[in-house]
Every structure is written in C-alpha cells, then in structure tokens.
Amino acid sequence: MSFLEIKDIRKKIGNNEILKGINIELEKGSFLVLVGPSGCGKSTLLNAIAGLLPPSSGDIVIDGQVVNDLHPSRRDIAMVFQSYALYPNMTVEQNIAFALEMRGVEKAQREAAVKQVAKTLQIEHLLKRRPSQLSGGQRQRVAMGRALVRQPRVFLFDEPLSNLDAKLRVEVRAEIKALHQNTHATIVYVTHDQIEAMTLATKIVVLKEGMVQQVGTPAEIYGRPANLFVADFMGSPAMNMLKGKVSGANGQQGIALFGNDGVRVAMPPSVTTSLPDGKDVILGLRPETITDAGLVDPQARATARIEAEVTMIEPTGSDTFVTGKLDGATFTARTRSDVHVELGQKFPFAFNLDKAVVFDPETTNRIE
Amino acid sequence: MSATQETVSAGGARTARYFIYAALIILALVYLLPLYVMLSTSLKSLDEIRGGDMLALPRDPSVAAWVRAWGEACIGVSCVGIKGYFWNSIKMVVPAVLISTLLGALNGYVLTKWRFPGHKLMFGMMLFACFIPFQAVLIPMARVLGTFGLSNSTTGLVIVHVIYGLGFTTLFFRNYYEAFPDELVKAAMIDGAGFFRIFWRILLPSSGPIIVVTIIYQFTNIWNDFLFGVSFSSGTSSPMTVALNNLVASSTGVKEYNVDMAAAVFAALPTLFVYVVAGRYFVRGLMAGAVKG
Numbered sequence: 316m317s318f319l320e321i322k323d324i325r326k327k328i329g330n331n332e333i334l335k336g337i338n339i340e341l342e343k344g345s346f347l348v349l350v351g352p353s354g355c356g357k358s359t360l361l362n363a364i365a366g367l368l369p370p371s372s373g374d375i376v377i378d379g380q381v382v383n384d385l386h387p388s389r390r391d392i393a394m395v396f397q398s399y400a401l402y403p404n405m406t407v408e409q410n411i412a413f414a415l416e417m418r419g420v421e422k423a424q425r426e427a428a429v430k431q432v433a434k435t436l437q438i439e440h441l442l443k444r445r446p447s448q449l450s451g452g453q454r455q456r457v458a459m460g461r462a463l464v465r466q467p468r469v470f471l472f473d474e475p476l477s478n479l480d481a482k483l484r485v486e487v488r489a490e491i492k493a494l495h496q497n498t499h500a501t502i503v504y505v506t507h508d509q510i511e512a513m514t515l516a517t518k519i520v521v522l523k524e525g526m527v528q529q530v531g532t533p534a535e536i537y538g539r540p541a542n543l544f545v546a547d548f549m550g551s552p553a554m555n556m557l558k559g560k561v562s563g564a565n566g567q568q569g570i571a572l573f574g575n576d577g578v579r580v581a582m583p584p585s586v587t588t589s590l591p592d593g594k595d596v597i598l599g600l601r602p603e604t605i606t607d608a609g610l611v612d613p614q615a616r617a618t619a620r621i622e623a624e625v626t627m628i629e630p631t632g633s634d635t636f637v638t639g640k641l642d643g644a645t646f647t648a649r650t651r652s653d654v655h656v657e658l659g660q661k662f663p664f665a666f667n668l669d670k671a672v673v674f675d676p677e678t679t680n681r682i683e
Numbered sequence: 684m685s686a687t688q689e690t691v692s693a694g695g696a697r698t699a700r701y702f703i704y705a706a707l708i709i710l711a712l713v714y715l716l717p718l719y720v721m722l723s724t725s726l727k728s729l730d731e732i733r734g735g736d737m738l739a740l741p742r743d744p745s746v747a748a749w750v751r752a753w754g755e756a757c758i759g760v761s762c763v764g765i766k767g768y769f770w771n772s773i774k775m776v777v778p779a780v781l782i783s784t785l786l787g788a789l790n791g792y793v794l795t796k797w798r799f800p801g802h803k804l805m806f807g808m809m810l811f812a813c814f815i816p817f818q819a820v821l822i823p824m825a826r827v828l829g830t831f832g833l834s835n836s837t838t839g840l841v842i843v844h845v846i847y848g849l850g851f852t853t854l855f856f857r858n859y860y861e862a863f864p865d866e867l868v869k870a871a872m873i874d875g876a877g878f879f880r881i882f883w884r885i886l887l888p889s890s891g892p893i894i895v896v897t898i899i900y901q902f903t904n905i906w907n908d909f910l911f912g913v914s915f916s917s918g919t920s921s922p923m924t925v926a927l928n929n930l931v932a933s934s935t936g937v938k939e940y941n942v943d944m945a946a947a948v949f950a951a952l953p954t955l956f957v958y959v960v961a962g963r964y965f966v967r968g969l970m971a972g973a974v975k976g
Binding site: 386413 | 864866867869870871872873874875876880884885888889
C-alpha cells in the first residue's frame with residue numbers, strides 16, 4: 316500500500332491554474348523527486364503536501380490518513396528549505412531543538428536528541444554558534460538536522476542544494492543519498508536539476524505547466540521518456556531529436572533521416588506498432604548511442620553507420636562530445652576522448668538504434 | 684604621465700574635502716548656537732542677562748536657575764517648579780511609546796506574514812494616519828475622550844498618542860518585515876509554533892534595529908508634542924511641553940530668562956538622552972527599512 320498519496324490535486328491562484336490535477340503514489344521509504352523547469356508547479360505541490368499552501372481541490376493522504384485540514388505542524392512532516400530558513404537569533408542547538416521545544420519535549424530529552432543528530436551530521440562542534448557564523452554547507456547540514464531530529468513520517472526538501480557551489484553540491488548530494496539509504500526515510504524532493512533527480516530518486520515525477528508528464532524510475536525516465544518534453548529535459552547533453560519519415564522498403568519498416576535522399580535506418584526495437592509509410596516521426600537518440608565507429612557496442616542488434624561533417628568538438632576529459640551535421644540537421648555524439656577527429660572532417664558516426672526512441676511530432680508522445 | 688594626473692586629482696579631492704569640512708563646521712556652529720545661548724543663559728544671573736551680551740560666557744556660573752526651574756518656578760498659580768510636569772510627560776511617553784511600538788510590530792507582522800484579502804487597502808488606510816493634520820482631529824478626539832471619561836487624564840493622552848503613532852510604527856515594521864524571509868515563518872509553522880510564538884520567538888528577536896528606530900521616533904514625537912498636550916489636558920495633568928509654555932508665557936512679575944532657559948533644557952534632556960544612547964542604530968535601521976521597503 317502506498318504511504319503518501321496525492322489525489323487529483325489542483326491549485327488555482329486567481330485565474331491561473333498552477334496545478335492541474337496531480338496524482339502520485341509513493342511507497343514507504345522511497346525517494347521521490349519532483350523535477351521540472353521553473354514555474355512547473357513543483358514547489359507549489361511541495362507546499363501543498365506540507366500544508367503551507369492549501370490546494371484548491373484534491374486529497375493528500377499520509378499513511379492512510381487524509382491530512383488536508385491538518386495544520387503543517389500536525390502532519391508529522393519536516394521540511395528543508397532552499398534558503399535553509401535557520402532562525403538567525405538562535406544558536407544551532409536551539410535551532411535544532413526548536414521543534415521539540417514547541418512540542419513540549421523535556422529539556423534533557425531534547426538535549427540528548429540534538430546531540431545524537433549532531434553526531435550523525437558531524438556538526439557537534441557547531442552547536443553553540445549562530446547561523447550567521449556558519450558556511451553554506453554547514454547551514455545546509457543544520458537545516459537537515461532540524462528535520463532529522465523530529466523523526467517525521469515524511470521529509471520534504473525544497474531545492475536544498477541550489478545555494479551551494481558546484482563541488483559542495485556533489486558532496487551534500489551524496490550525503491543526502493547516504494542518509495536515505497541508512498534511515499530508509501520517505502522523502503519528497505524538489506529540484507530543477509535533472510542530474511540531482513537522476514542520482515537521488517527511486518522515483519521521478521516530471522512536471523510541466525502543472526501537469527505530470529511522466530512518473531517512473533530514473534532508468535525508465537531516461538531510457539523511455541514518455542514524450543518530447545521529458546526526453547529533452549532529462550539528460551545532459553540533451554537527447555538528439557532527428558526528423559524522419561517512416562519508409563517500408565524491402566518489407567521491413569525503417570526511418571529515412573536527413574531529408575529525402577538521406578539515410579535510411581532500421582526501425583528501433585522500442586517501436587512495436589506498425590506505422591503507415593511516409594508518416595513523420597522524430598527519432599530520439601541519446602548522445603552516448605552515437606559514437607565513433609570503433610566504440611560500437613558489439614551486442615547491439617540494429618546499428619547504422621552514417622558519415623557527417625564535424626562542426627564542434629567539446630572534450631570533457633573522460634569523453635569528447637562531437638557535433639555532427641548532415642543536411643541541415645545536427646546531432647551530438649559521445650565519443651572516446653582519444654578519438655582522432657577534426658573540425659570540418661567527414662567523420663563516420665555509429666548510431667546504435669537499440670536504445671533509440673521514436674516520437675510522434677503531432678502529439679509529441681513516444682510511439683511504442 | 685598617469686602619476687602626475689593622479690597627484691592633481693588627489694590634490695583637487697583634498698581641496699574639495701577641506702571645503703566640505705569647513706562648510707559642515709560652520710553649519711554645525713549655526714545649529715549649535717541656540718543650544719549654547721540656552722545653556723549659557725541658564726547659568727547666568729538675571730543682572731548679567733540684562734547686561735546685554737547674549738553670546739558672552741557666564742561670568743559667574745550658577746545652577747540656581749536650574750534648581751528654581753525644577754522645584755520653585757511658578758506655572759500658572761502654583762509655584763512648585765516643573766518637576767511634576769516632567770513626571771507627567773514620562774508617565775505619558777513610556778507607555779505610549781511601548782504600546783505603539785508593540786502594536787506597530789504586530790501590525791507589520793500580520794500585514795506581511797499573515798496576509799488577508801484587502802491587506803493592501805488596510806495598510807493604505809493606516810498610512811493615512813501619518814498624513815492627517817492633527818488639528819483636524821482635535822474636536823472629534825476630545826469628544827471621544829469625553830465619552831469614555833478620559834478627558835484631562837494621562838491615560839487619555841497615552842491613547843491619543845498610541846492611535847496617531849500607529850500609522851508610523853506600522854509603516855516602519857511592515858517595511859522591515861517585508862524583507863524578512865517568509866521561509867522562516869513557514870519553518871516555524873512546521874516546527875509547531877503558533878501565531879504569537881512565531882512573533883515572540885522568531886520575528887521580534889530579529890527586529891533590534893527597527894525597534895530602536897521606532898522607539899526614538901515615537902519618543903521624540905510624543906515627548907515634544909504640544910498640540911495634543913495643550914488640547915487634552917489642563918492644570919497639573921499637563922505634560923512638560925505645555926508647562927514650559929505656561930512658564931515662559933506667564934506675564935506676571937519679572938521675566939526670569941535664566942529659569943526659562945533652564946526649564947527648556949530640562950524639556951530637551953530626555954530626547955537628547957535617547958539619541959545619544961540609541962542614535963547610531965537610528966540611521967542604520969532607517970536605511971534597512973528604506974532600502975528594502
């Protein structure tokens with residue numbers, strides 16, 4: 316049975332419908348990441364779960380209990396804010412203990428709880444300091460401590476890493492992941508960063524303009540995106556979208572790419588329906604499925620070798636991203652870093668179609 | 684080449700700075716002159732004052748006039764000095780300042796963190812109180828005080844000052860709390876703190892600068908108020924400003940300039956004291972409110 320249920324949540328502010336009927340179910344101990352571009356309603360949804368912004372309609376159920384009319388403090392949730400929201404006039408110790416104090420927990424018990432959380436987060440030496448005397452990473456840790464000490468049913472994180480610098484972000488991200496693995500807490504986490512979503516989540520919900528685009532595991536979202544938006548939003552560099560037409564030469568369905576006299580590739584195995592000849596489609600290929608000919612996956616069943624002009628080379632150290640151009644269409648390939656490639660060169664790219672996906676340009680949905 | 688240019692411009696800047704300082708010193712002297720006359724006159728004897736030179740230092744400084752002003756000078760028909768009126772003012776100012784500051788803080792808190800439909804209109808109407816000419820409300824206010832039996836009482840004056848101070852105190856606190864992060868209030872709500880707990884434990888402890896600004900502003904205004912004092916009190920319940928006026932304006936007997944001046948110094952001391960103690964927070968707090976408001 317699901318632990319957290321979000322049933323048909325709608326939120327209107329003025330004439331603006333921010334959430335248009337959201338349905339999500341979450342099992343106990345899972346890590347749900349709400350991801351989407353800014354303005355997609357993910358923070359509004361989180362605030363609705365917290366009870367800070369009541370939805371216009373719909374139900375929020377935690378552990379079988381409808382919490383719609385419960386005050387935030389009675390929902391047994393804890394929230395970590397983007398700005399950390401540490402009380403500036405209190406010491407770290409008082410910050411962490413505040414929620415317990417408000418609940419009338421005895422002082423001795425409070426102190427023991429604070430001590431234990433401080434030990435877990437390794438902030439024992441900071442307990443007497445004020446938030447203004449802490450670095451960004453330390454503040455972040457105190458904010459997590461404030462949530463942990465309550466031992467709530469659900470943790471809510473509102474873009475907790477966006478105020479940290481890049482290096483610290485990766486560190487704290489790993490800490491949050493470890494925290495989830497060790498405590499098996501149920502977490503709802505909001506971010507606009509798709510890498511955070513991929514690395515942390517056990518379940519991702521992609522939102523756009525107040526509507527759920529897709530719900531799934533990181534692998535599902537990445538490998539089988541439900542529509543063009545999800546495909547484009549998740550993954551960096553973005554998925555290559557190549558326009559093509561269905562062509563059924565030799566009794567086998569395929570896709571003609573790069574204009575009329577371009578290249579014909581086999582229909583990817585992800586498509587099982589039979590499509591009418593001449594139908595416009597969009598072929599989606601992750602950069603890592605286009606490589607230099609030497610890196611072709613020997614297990615791949617359907618591959619295509621296509622020569623294209625090289626227009627950009629971006630070495631990242633571990634790999635090199637090569638942009639190819641053919642008949643006005645460009646695509647990004649991920650090649651080995653030691654591959655020999657030059658600008659303007661006609662380079663043989665290997666397309667692995669096993670993991671390719673096909674979209675209908677009219678509905679923008681993926682064709683299965 | 685650039686070095687010579689720098690020297691020239693540095694020299695120019697220095698000249699400009701001397702000029703600015705000279706101007707500031709002259710203006711400060713002009714400003715301080717009345718204070719000097721007040722102090723020196725209050726320390727002179729009546730004979731010396733009649734001697735004529737207002738700017739001369741007292742030849743034989745004496746605090747006799749101060750003692751007289753405090754405990755013996757005649758205000759109206761009673762000759763017990765201004766000390767009673769001084770305490771009247773204290774009894775009026777302290778509660779009026781504290782209550783109006785506290786209510787202004789509460790208003791600011793509600794107007795920024797617990798917004799309700801029409802909060803803008805409400806705030807606009809409260810701002811109106813800042814711009815109403817006080818002469819316009821004298822008669823209705825007198826009537827209200829009369830109805831509640833508060834005419835001629837310090838309590839009545841406190842109420843009047845609280846009401847007409849609310850506009851400004853609300854403005855100060857609203858602008859200050861506008862910049863106060865909403866997330867802190869949300870966090871406190873989730874932590875289980877209620878309306879007043881959030882106010883006492885989270886907002887007020889972070890409001891130091893604006894509290895100082897409000898207290899200085901309210902203290903000076905209420906202490907220096909003459910209009911309400913003269914309208915809504917009489918006789919021995921008058922505040923200091925009214926008593927000072929009565930002392931200076933009384934036309935019987937010899938005009939004791941030194942006593943008048945000493946009484947005026949007494950009247951100015953408390954506001955001076957507040958500025959000296961808390962003045963440096965004043966500008967800081969005003970700026971904080973102004974920039975983010």
